[in-house]
Amino acid sequence: MFHKRLQQFVLVYAAGVLSLILMKYLLHLSDYVIPGPLEIWHTVLSVFVRYLWNVADTLWIAVLGHLISIFLAFAIGVAGRRASWIGSLIRAAAYNIQAYPMVAVAPIIFILLGDGLLARLLIAVMICYFPLLLSVISILSEPVDSVEHFYEATGRMNWRLQVRIRAYENIHKLTTVIVGSATMAMVGTIVAEFVAADAGIGYSIRIALYQSDLSKILAALFLIGISTSLYLTALEWAGDVVERKFQV
Amino acid sequence: MNRIGKIIGILGIAGYVLLSVRGYCDDAVTYRLKWLFNASVAGDLYADAQGVFTAHKLDVTVKEGGPERDAIKELELGYAQFGVASADQVIRAVSMGSPIVVIAQLFQKNPLHWVYRSGKIAINSPLDFKGKTIGVTYGGNDETIMRALMARFGLAKGSVNLYSVRYDYTPFYEGKVDLWPVYINAQGVIIREKLEKSGEKVAFFSPDAFGVRFVANSVITSRKLLDEKPELVNRFRQALIEGWQEAMAPGNAEKTIAVLRQFDKDTPLTTVREQLAETRPLIQPGSEKDIGQIDVAAWEQTEHIMLDQKLIPGPVHIAQILKGNLKTD
Numbered sequence: 001m002f003h004k005r006l007q008q009f010v011l012v013y014a015a016g017v018l019s020l021i022l023m024k025y026l027l028h029l030s031d032y033v034i035p036g037p038l039e040i041w042h043t044v045l046s047v048f049v050r051y052l053w054n055v056a057d058t059l060w061i062a063v064l065g066h067l068i069s070i071f072l073a074f075a076i077g078v079a080g081r082r083a084s085w086i087g088s089l090i091r092a093a094a095y096n097i098q099a100y101p102m103v104a105v106a107p108i109i110f111i112l113l114g115d116g117l118l119a120r121l122l123i124a125v126m127i128c129y130f131p132l133l134l135s136v137i138s139i140l141s142e143p144v145d146s147v148e149h150f151y152e153a154t155g156r157m158n159w160r161l162q163v164r165i166r167a168y169e170n171i172h173k174l175t176t177v178i179v180g181s182a183t184m185a186m187v188g189t190i191v192a193e194f195v196a197a198d199a200g201i202g203y204s205i206r207i208a209l210y211q212s213d214l215s216k217i218l219a220a221l222f223l224i225g226i227s228t229s230l231y232l233t234a235l236e237w238a239g240d241v242v243e244r245k246f247q248v
Numbered sequence: 249m250n251r252i253g254k255i256i257g258i259l260g261i262a263g264y265v266l267l268s269v270r271g272y273c274d275d276a277v278t279y280r281l282k283w284l285f286n287a288s289v290a291g292d293l294y295a296d297a298q299g300v301f302t303a304h305k306l307d308v309t310v311k312e313g314g315p316e317r318d319a320i321k322e323l324e325l326g327y328a329q330f331g332v333a334s335a336d337q338v339i340r341a342v343s344m345g346s347p348i349v350v351i352a353q354l355f356q357k358n359p360l361h362w363v364y365r366s367g368k369i370a371i372n373s374p375l376d377f378k379g380k381t382i383g384v385t386y387g388g389n390d391e392t393i394m395r396a397l398m399a400r401f402g403l404a405k406g407s408v409n410l411y412s413v414r415y416d417y418t419p420f421y422e423g424k425v426d427l428w429p430v431y432i433n434a435q436g437v438i439i440r441e442k443l444e445k446s447g448e449k450v451a452f453f454s455p456d457a458f459g460v461r462f463v464a465n466s467v468i469t470s471r472k473l474l475d476e477k478p479e480l481v482n483r484f485r486q487a488l489i490e491g492w493q494e495a496m497a498p499g500n501a502e503k504t505i506a507v508l509r510q511f512d513k514d515t516p517l518t519t520v521r522e523q524l525a526e527t528r529p530l531i532q533p534g535s536e537k538d539i540g541q542i543d544v545a546a547w548e549q550t551e552h553i554m555l556d557q558k559l560i561p562g563p564v565h566i567a568q569i570l571k572g573n574l575k576t577d
Contacts, residue, residue: 032341210386
């Protein structure tokens with residue numbers, strides 16, 4: 001699975017880099033605007049190991065943030081699934097907070113948590129959690145009439161049973177949502193590092209941008225792509241395992 | 249069908265004539281600034297809003313800059329004909345083969361300073377940095393300037409604690425950082441106002457005063473445009489310098505403030521007034537220097553600093569791309 005995803009990513013990435021290089025030579029652009037292939041290669045060699053560590057640093061925060069987001073989204077999603085005023089309030093809060101630009105919220109987070117690991121984690125969770133929550137609410141608020149009707153008619157329905165039925169019947173949708181939100185966790189962590197941290201690949205990209213060094217940015221994007229592919233493959237595998245277990 | 253064809257033909261001819269007349273009257277160029285609209289671009293905005301460009305038969309579209317904007321790239325891609333870039337950007341670009349030239353230097357003194365609480369610490373020279381926590385933007389020109397100062401005054405790496413700064417000033421307000429990099433004529437004014445309101449005294453450390461003359465914003469264009477249309481480049485430079493001269497004249501202060509307020513509606517009037525007052529000595533520190541004059545020695549020092557810090561792979565002989573001797577009369 002990873003092999004296939006990796007091949008696809010490398011293909012897309014190579015196509016992107018080749019079009020940039022083509023544009024460079026067609027428009028006679030200097031290495032400052034678009035670096036040449038040799039320049040890119042030398043930069044990749046010089047920053048590869050350092051950036052690999054940076055990406056690993058980003059990835060573990062993204063994974064941790066994603067796990068926290070999943071836990072929170074399910075915990076609050078269970079409460080928010082009902083058409084009550086609490087459910088409506090949670091949905092409204094989710095939509096509003098999702099609309100806030102992180103650069104505006106970041107200073108408040110720094111005041112509360114400083115600028116270390118916690119701030120990075122919180123920003124990652126904030127970016128990943130709300131889309132996940134809305135999907136979970138949407139899935140868990142959809143009644144499975146064919147099954148639920150029986151328990152309701154016999155008076156045996158309670159909220160735990162309702163959640164279990166809906167989760168079981170929508171297990172594929174839920175695993176797809178979780179896998180999909182992994183990219184949001186990665187994006188959230190990189191954004192957090194860009195605005196709030198002094199570690200991780202987002203921070204390295206920020207420095208490369210200050211130095212107008214596209215080669216470094218291309219190297220960083222390559223490693224981000226590889227690590228995201230790796231994480232998505234791991235999640236897809238875990239999702240398959242869970243689905244198979246439920247089917248049994 | 250025939251009628252429609254005629255109408256399209258007439259419209260086409262009319263459009264061509266209109267465009268030709270416009271082209272005959274005014275040369276249309278785009279001018280990309282380095283940063284957002286504020287006092288640092290007062291002369292650029294003044295030249296636009298007060299018709300100085302038009303008086304020189306120039307139709308200039310002044311475009312706001314920002315953190316992700318790069319005038320050098322826009323020149324190469326043909327999105328702009330003139331732009332503003334800092335010296336380190338220019339030197340880095342030239343070292344990578346970018347065909348640009350510098351036609352004017354806007355800031356004679358770099359506006360980058362470090363603000364500190366003068367009631368708590370005394371900074372009389374860079375030697376007083378020892379043991380202090382100093383904010384720098386890693387990868388930014390403030391890091392380069394701070395490292396140049398440290399090297400010049402023999403400060404070992406471990407003798408100061410460098411702190412990575414970002415967009416917000418919370419660590420400085422909270423007192424975690426002793427010195428924070430600011431543009432004295434922009435955020436510097438705002439931070440001073442805030443801290444003085446809360447009864448704290450602030451002062452600014454100027455690297456320029458201790459011999460580090462790292463050049464800031466300068467006006468650039470492409471070598472191709474200079475070779476093909478030197479008259480246009482000359483006319484643009486002349487109009488721009490006139491704009492800056494008028495904007496910086498103390499007698500025109502109210503007019504300049506009105507122009508700035510037209511473009512920057514969020515900054516309070518009193519702040520704009522102070523920002524303008526702080527901008528004047530940076531653009532024209534004394535009568536010995538003309539507005540727009542290129543300080544070749546400072547450019548060469550900037551190149552040496554970048555070479556020393558291995559920010560460029562080799563010398564770029566920067567004096568060769570400084571074209572400040574265009575006619576201004």
